[in-house]
Amino acid sequence: MKTNIFPAIRLTIVTLLFFCVVYPAVVWAIAQMTPDGGRGETVSADGKRYYANIGQKFTADRFFNSRPSAVEYNAAGSGGSNKGPSNPEYLAVVQARIDTFLMHNPGVDKKDIPVELVTASGSGLDPDISPKAALIQVKRVAAARKVSEQRVAQLVSEHTEKPLLGMFGPEKVNVLSLNIALEKL
Structure with missing residues (x-):
């Protein structure tokens, strides 16, 4: 059981960090390079x-x-x-x-x-x-x-x-x- 639960928890934490912090930060940084700073x-x-x-x-x-x-x-x-x-x-x-x-x-x-x-x-x-x-x-x-x-x-x-x-x-x-x-x- 431990061999399945701990990797699943780690994967969940890594995925949450990536999709809730890293990915939005990268998209935001790229948007800042546009003429209107991503505001349309x-x-x-x-x-x-x-x-x-x-x-x-x-x-x-x-x-x-x-x-x-x-x-x-x-x-x-x-x-x-x-x-x-x-x-x-x-x-x-x-x-x-x-x-x-x-x-x-x-x-x-x-x-x-x-x-x-x-x-x-x-x-x-x-x-x-x-x-x-x-x-x-x-x-x-x-x-x-x-x-x-x-x-x-x-x-x-x-x-x-x-x-x-x-x-x-x-x-x-x-x-x-x-x-x-x-x-x-």
């Missing part, structure tokens, strides 16, 4: 500070819409809806989002709507959309702001972030920074 990327606009790495809600026609959130953009309660793709309630929510999008973006076919504009992300706080999701909204935003579509599309292009090292991850557009740039036009 902030953006200032109109005297307010926003976190650029947390999704924000934009629904007005004059702004680019964000990806929907299952937690209403509440960073304290990050999470998905936990409903499967065949759940009738989930399908009704997605259909309502499609209908709303088509109503605000006349001339767009249902099949052309990028999936991230009608489905929430796993965290519910995704701050980015694909360039395709931004470009499909250009006509609506340009008309609402009385700006040329070419100028708005150029703004999308300027705010498109390339994959890390050209190969890790997809191209993306941060909706908050794009909408702040729109306000400065």
